[in-house]
Amino acid sequence: MSNEAILHSSVVAHDHHDSHDDTHHEHHHHETFITKYVFSQDHKMIAKQFLITGMFWAVLGGFMSVLFRLQLGYPDSTFPWLEDIIGKWGKGGHISAEAYYALVTTHGTVLVFFVLTAGLSGTFANLLIPLQVGARDMASPFMNMLSYWFFFLAGLVMLSSIFVETGPFSGGWTAYPPLSALGSASPGSKTGMDLWIIAMALFVVSSLLGGLNYIATILNMRTKGMSMTRLPLTIWALFFTAVLGVLSFPVLLSGFILLIFDRNFGTSFYLSDIFVSSVGALPNEGGSAILFQHLFWFLGHPEVYIILLPAMGMVSEILSTNARKPIFGYMAMVGSMFAIAILAFLVWAHHMFVTGLNPFLGSIFVLLTLLIAVPSAIKVFNWITTLWRGNIRFTPAMLFAIGFVSLFISGGLTGIWLGNSAIDIHLHDTYFVIAHFHIVMGVASMFGMFAGIYHWFPKMYGRYLNNNLGYIHFWLTMIGAYLIFWPMHYQGFAGMPRRYYDFSVWESFKQFADLNRFISTVATIVFFVQIMFLFNFFYSIFKGRKVTSTNPWSSNTLEWTTPINPGHGNWVGEIPEVHRWAYDYGKDGKDFIPQTTPVGDDESVH
Amino acid sequence: MSTVLVIAVAVLVFLVIFQIAKASEYVAILKGEDRSRKENNKINGFFMITFLIAGLIGVYYCNELLVDKTLFAQPSASVQGERVDDMMKLTLVITGIVFVLTQIALFVFAYKYQENDNRKVFFFPHNNTMEIIWTVIPAIALTVLVVIGLRNWFFFTSDAPKESAVVEVTGKQFGWIFRYAGEDGVFGKKYYRMIDPANNSLGLNWRDSADINIKDDPAAHDDIVQDQTMYVVKEKPVKLIINSRDVIHDVGLSAFRLKMDAVPGTPTTLWFTPKYTTKEMREITGNPNYQYEISCDQMCGNGHYSMKGIIEVVTQAEYDEWQAKQKPAYYAAFPDKDPSNQQQAVPVAVDSAKKVTALSSAKSISTASN
Numbered sequence: 001m002s003n004e005a006i007l008h009s010s011v012v013a014h015d016h017h018d019s020h021d022d023t024h025h026e027h028h029h030h031e032t033f034i035t036k037y038v039f040s041q042d043h044k045m046i047a048k049q050f051l052i053t054g055m056f057w058a059v060l061g062g063f064m065s066v067l068f069r070l071q072l073g074y075p076d077s078t079f080p081w082l083e084d085i086i087g088k089w090g091k092g093g094h095i096s097a098e099a100y101y102a103l104v105t106t107h108g109t110v111l112v113f114f115v116l117t118a119g120l121s122g123t124f125a126n127l128l129i130p131l132q133v134g135a136r137d138m139a140s141p142f143m144n145m146l147s148y149w150f151f152f153l154a155g156l157v158m159l160s161s162i163f164v165e166t167g168p169f170s171g172g173w174t175a176y177p178p179l180s181a182l183g184s185a186s187p188g189s190k191t192g193m194d195l196w197i198i199a200m201a202l203f204v205v206s207s208l209l210g211g212l213n214y215i216a217t218i219l220n221m222r223t224k225g226m227s228m229t230r231l232p233l234t235i236w237a238l239f240f241t242a243v244l245g246v247l248s249f250p251v252l253l254s255g256f257i258l259l260i261f262d263r264n265f266g267t268s269f270y271l272s273d274i275f276v277s278s279v280g281a282l283p284n285e286g287g288s289a290i291l292f293q294h295l296f297w298f299l300g301h302p303e304v305y306i307i308l309l310p311a312m313g314m315v316s317e318i319l320s321t322n323a324r325k326p327i328f329g330y331m332a333m334v335g336s337m338f339a340i341a342i343l344a345f346l347v348w349a350h351h352m353f354v355t356g357l358n359p360f361l362g363s364i365f366v367l368l369t370l371l372i373a374v375p376s377a378i379k380v381f382n383w384i385t386t387l388w389r390g391n392i393r394f395t396p397a398m399l400f401a402i403g404f405v406s407l408f409i410s411g412g413l414t415g416i417w418l419g420n421s422a423i424d425i426h427l428h429d430t431y432f433v434i435a436h437f438h439i440v441m442g443v444a445s446m447f448g449m450f451a452g453i454y455h456w457f458p459k460m461y462g463r464y465l466n467n468n469l470g471y472i473h474f475w476l477t478m479i480g481a482y483l484i485f486w487p488m489h490y491q492g493f494a495g496m497p498r499r500y501y502d503f504s505v506w507e508s509f510k511q512f513a514d515l516n517r518f519i520s521t522v523a524t525i526v527f528f529v530q531i532m533f534l535f536n537f538f539y540s541i542f543k544g545r546k547v548t549s550t551n552p553w554s555s556n557t558l559e560w561t562t563p564i565n566p567g568h569g570n571w572v573g574e575i576p577e578v579h580r581w582a583y584d585y586g587k588d589g590k591d592f593i594p595q596t597t598p599v600g601d602d603e604s605v606h
Numbered sequence: 607m608s609t610v611l612v613i614a615v616a617v618l619v620f621l622v623i624f625q626i627a628k629a630s631e632y633v634a635i636l637k638g639e640d641r642s643r644k645e646n647n648k649i650n651g652f653f654m655i656t657f658l659i660a661g662l663i664g665v666y667y668c669n670e671l672l673v674d675k676t677l678f679a680q681p682s683a684s685v686q687g688e689r690v691d692d693m694m695k696l697t698l699v700i701t702g703i704v705f706v707l708t709q710i711a712l713f714v715f716a717y718k719y720q721e722n723d724n725r726k727v728f729f730f731p732h733n734n735t736m737e738i739i740w741t742v743i744p745a746i747a748l749t750v751l752v753v754i755g756l757r758n759w760f761f762f763t764s765d766a767p768k769e770s771a772v773v774e775v776t777g778k779q780f781g782w783i784f785r786y787a788g789e790d791g792v793f794g795k796k797y798y799r800m801i802d803p804a805n806n807s808l809g810l811n812w813r814d815s816a817d818i819n820i821k822d823d824p825a826a827h828d829d830i831v832q833d834q835t836m837y838v839v840k841e842k843p844v845k846l847i848i849n850s851r852d853v854i855h856d857v858g859l860s861a862f863r864l865k866m867d868a869v870p871g872t873p874t875t876l877w878f879t880p881k882y883t884t885k886e887m888r889e890i891t892g893n894p895n896y897q898y899e900i901s902c903d904q905m906c907g908n909g910h911y912s913m914k915g916i917i918e919v920v921t922q923a924e925y926d927e928w929q930a931k932q933k934p935a936y937y938a939a940f941p942d943k944d945p946s947n948q949q950q951a952v953p954v955a956v957d958s959a960k961k962v963t964a965l966s967s968a969k970s971i972s973t974a975s976n
Binding site for chain 2: 323414423495
């Protein structure tokens, strides 16, 4: 038997999308390449588009971090190949300060917005909402398509900013004015910044179109019997994510619009009393640079939860499925996500404790910030209790879900440090902050995303990812993530500031040269491990082991009642009716009871 | 050449891993999916517990290796910073306990409850008592941290004591400018359009300028302006009035465990009481090159990383000696007004009483230094 034959020996015939409900989606019989793969209105295809575009940006953003970590780890070495790939920015094989800051800024922007917002909730909201609530597609498939293409356009504009003469924006992903408003203060704030704002504005449009659609679909298009309290936690999480996005992204856009005015039309929203060495005193007076920070963080903080909540939802679902045990405290999970969503709007100024904020106002934000630890703690304890006395299957998805919980604990606890203004006044903008948010938001959410990809890959492509590569991917990434970010806490304890190109002249910070080299080396290795994952991903799309049963993980949720390769419209014939919540695992001695199974007379009540 | 070699090795390693992974997938299918899944489960369960143990040892080892390089290895240089240190230690204990317990629970459960054909899953969808307990306990712990934190926060942000020295700190791309009030104890007015990089880096109102409605402010005539190094007195509270000339900067005082942004157009303040002179700190740290460094902690442009200032903490006597040598910046801009350049000069056109005192005291300083 040939290898291929072994791999695909048990292929079963499965329904393609040509046999489904005629009255609904007749026109999809005549799909062309363009309507199927490019301007598709099928939520599943849009999800894949978001995912693969997100991967592109993840590779680019990740590679940027490898480049700037080279500078931090090996400030005295030269890498002649740098000049080949980044030209004048890497003259003599040495990354210039300008390039370093541009890389740091683009890395942050791209990872936060393009990868962990669009790539994460764009992918899984699109894929899972219709499938798990029992709908044939989104409320507005056309808007959904636009949402992707605005994102694509945002990406093109951002990409083009890398190639302008004065370089891409280099003032940090938070884009604080006046630095971001004044081309004379930094070359990156010239054309690069205009393109950055345009890209971000397009991105806001994309995320609003998507978010409104997600909300409308969840509220209005649930199948018969799917009450809100029967929704899988993934859907609850994506719902709160969408609400956060819809309410906070417009505020960011307003902040950007004022910034555009300040940059181009002579207004003074953010500018006052400025003397730039190269051009002298500016005419602007009466603005407040801090206003932008309020507008920015009014999105910026909810953004953290926009990134984190989908990961939490997927992790809850995957933990429960693979522990073969109901999620512990379903209502508490929903309640804590609701609390997090509300509090997310009330804590933004904890990013601004040292801006000269009114101390009393600061104290309110301390209180509200630390309050978030309570629902977060509930979630962690509930996840751990879900594992307790379960029967755990370590699929790669499950491993990443457990890794997520571990990282969420590690990174979440340091939030208690930074949320307390009296500690933040020391640790603000040090490596401690980098460690905190990379672990809790960056890596943890990335783990949630990986968990989701491994878990739902069979639904997306009708094939499996290679398991063993999945295990290698998980363990190396898990170990690597801790090796990279854990020691950074100590650099923070030394007061080492972020966004420094070189520490060699600092008596207080230069003692970490060895550690920096170590971190850079591990980061590079971990980056290549991710490339291996991508290889697995694309290889498996075409050559992976084929899925032979509709429900490979023995899961309860609705997406596993669709054909292995569902067409546009998802279900053949009627959409199934739902009779129970999504977490009847191990009930009455039964391994699992799908949501579509009617409640039996003799079933126990809990 | 070596780069090519590295890439070649990387690709090779990658291919080997991929081939092994692929081959073991074939083996798994031939063996039967169920059996291979159970084998993988055992391996990963073992890794879980190994990761936990290695991880906890790693956390300990990392601490051993690095803690001496952090500020925990030296006392806080300010009274305020001692409170920050105490709070960090308390928070470390609380979060540390939670960290260890939850990580142990997570990985031990993962290991212990790995798939086993004989285990019957415990159907345990919720338990109100447990959920209330783990809502209330974190809430109490956090209340403690909030109360202590806010007491310190209000202490840090309270008004500086009356006897404090006052220094104005101004950030610019990429350096720091310090201003002292001079003999009169009053900071003269300034306006950013008066800035002249050559001799008036802060834009002090040293002359009438009708077109922008500025009047000469005599209180500005005796202000002392210096770049890069700030002098403060040990055990005497010092209040910083923080400004920026261009973009947002941040006065980062890691040795003192404090920082505050410098925002153009909106002055901020920060006060602290230094505990050790720079010399004492050199002995404490055993580093003869030790300096109290001001680091810019807010991204301010391409030279951000080089925006360094120095704080010299000295005794009162040393401070007095230093102060006596300082000349008001006004005289550097207007040498003809410098009393030491015109021995006989007596102020003729006197604008205000203040100017007389300012000039005469400046004169007395300059004579004293001679």
